[in-house]
Amino acid sequence: MPALQTIYQHPLLTLSELETIFEAHQPVNLNKGDYLLKKGQVANSYSCIVQGMVRSYVYDFNGNDITTGFIGKDEIAIDVISLFHQIPTVEYIQALTDCKCYVIGLDQFQVLYHAIKGFNEWGRLWMSESLFQLKQRTVSMITDSAIDRYKKLQEQHPQILQQAPLKFIATYLGITDTSLSRIRKEIVKER
Amino acid sequence: MPALQTIYQHPLLTLSELETIFEAHQPVNLNKGDYLLKKGQVANSYSCIVQGMVRSYVYDFNGNDITTGFIGKDEIAIDVISLFHQIPTVEYIQALTDCKCYVIGLDQFQVLYHAIKGFNEWGRLWMSESLFQLKQRTVSMITDSAIDRYKKLQEQHPQILQQAPLKFIATYLGITDTSLSRIRKEIVKER
């Protein structure tokens, strides 16, 4: 399970602990368009993506859907607030492409989380990193122009540009699809 | 220690556990302008704010400082990525006003975090909420106009408007101080 090995990396985790963790996951295949989570539901698992890409989004007051994130290979599709607080989510998580993933339920997660110290530490580090990345994204929204945000995405997550349609990338960057189309044109010209 | 009681709320935490947690904190007074953390340092503690307000910020490429957050009474001033990964921070955390806080070191935190299940759970929930709030802020940056973002801040965190100078609020909202000044004027007119 190479994806799980990539995801669950922590110095305290022994091979046999990793084995135990892996076994708590169930393989699941998603078809393009399938939902992992829908607004109003209470999350009861999270998914490690082995292949393909999913998108999380919310609706704003005007009914526009706003992409809050893209989750690809070796990443985790999760709504931490719904899962850990056991409250209804405001988010949708949907497969952008056909996907292979490994899903782990909250119950099993909880048992391992409290039984395996390294897993517990790993979880906290994962959350720390998520917070950091989200903070960086917020700063980028404030300081970078739309074209710079696009270029960064291009450098840092080229797979997103290949797998996601323009309109979703646009809302993720905080601009309209029209503007993104013009930005692409501009970048092509620059070469 | 009313601030600590407000902060450390979790159904699993017993009174004696709370007592133990409280005792691990040291009271510290800050003068306006004092730094809790500076870029390049590795965080080795976090601070529960009892009184006053601190601001976290980073510098962008152009040398402008960008406010990443305001932390007030009953909230926690922490750089999770630096503290838990033990890596140098990119952030500054500075007292906006004179402050009273309770500080806990990473070493003591670690011991309690692994000894007290309720504390461990509390920590995860705290991080989940932080992630959720940051996500909401990002969505707001994308979908709301500057004036709407200001009004929301006004409703949800009125203390910030009272304790922080306009220029810091402006960068937090992702606008210039000039624009924020005009927004305030506009809002006064509306009444």
Next chain:
DNA sequence: AAATCTACTTGCCATAGGACAAGAAATAAA
């Protein structure tokens, strides 16, 4: 009390990006 400083306001003009509408072009459906 004069002299600095910092915080905030205001005016003028520039510009990035939005709104809307009309194509293309590609994909899916019939």
Next chain:
DNA sequence: TTTATTTCTTGTCCTATGGCAAGTAGATTT
């Protein structure tokens, strides 16, 4: 292969916000 549907591009015009510079008002220092 013809029709629909979705995706992306392009044009025109508009608006929110930025850049810069000057001005006012408090606060702090000398």
